[in-house]
Amino acid sequence: MTDEQLIADLHGRWVFGWERVEGDPLFDFRRVFGDFYDAESPDVRLYDDFDPEHRVAASAAEYGSIWEPVFRRTVSVRHAVVDGPHVVAGHDMAASTLIFVARVTLPDATTDIRTTTSLVWRRTRDGWRIVREHNSSQVLPAGALDGRLPAPGDAAHR
Template sequence: MTDERLIADLHNRWVFGWERNAGDDPFDFRRVFGEFYDFDSPDVRLYDDFDPEQRVATTAAGYGSIWEPGFREMISAHHVVDDGPHVVADLGLAASTLVFVARITLPDATTDIRTTSSLVWRRTPDGWRIVREHNSTKVLPAGALDHRLPARRIT
């Protein structure tokens, strides 16, 4: 398998690592994403503008601490890849970009989003790991994804 195909597979699997279903175990970032992020690198930079505080994490563990509280409260999060991944890889670095849509259901609200995700991967002795992340998200009108994702279920 080429590095490009391997990175494409990793980016696709990364998207679906964010899936949540009612009754799932509490969200544990390191357990879910330990094979994707470089938890030991001193030069990690991870950013997602869906974070209300728009923080830039400089460690994978720090990035996880941004997302764990919200994902533990979620009833569900369902994703569909719309475009990509598109990958370039050379020697020890690779970049991948894809677009996904998602429906996020909290106890009191459902939000549909469209996100462009760009990841930079570094080859490590343990395999390819994310060292840079930038996600740009647009909140869609309510119900925009009704035809593509499960209906809102609030219990």
């Protein structure tokens, strides 16, 4: 497998790591994403404009502290990749971009989004790890993803 194929696979697995279905165990960022992020690098910068506070995390642990409270409240989160991943890879660094749609269901609201995600990966002794993340989301009209997401258990799901 080439580095480009490996990064593409990792980026796809990263997207579906955010999936939640009703009855899942409590979301644990470190358990789900511990092998994706570079936990040792001082160069880590992670940003997602879906965070209402628009915080930039300087570590995976800090990023997890932003998202664990949100994802622990979700009833479900379903995704579909609509473009990519597109990867460029060098010897020690790589970048990948993809676009996904998602439906985030909380107990009191459902939000459909379309997100462009860009990840920068560094080759470490443990494999490729994320050192930069930038996600830009657009909230879609209510119901925009009706019928466009795979059902839980489908091959494209998780």
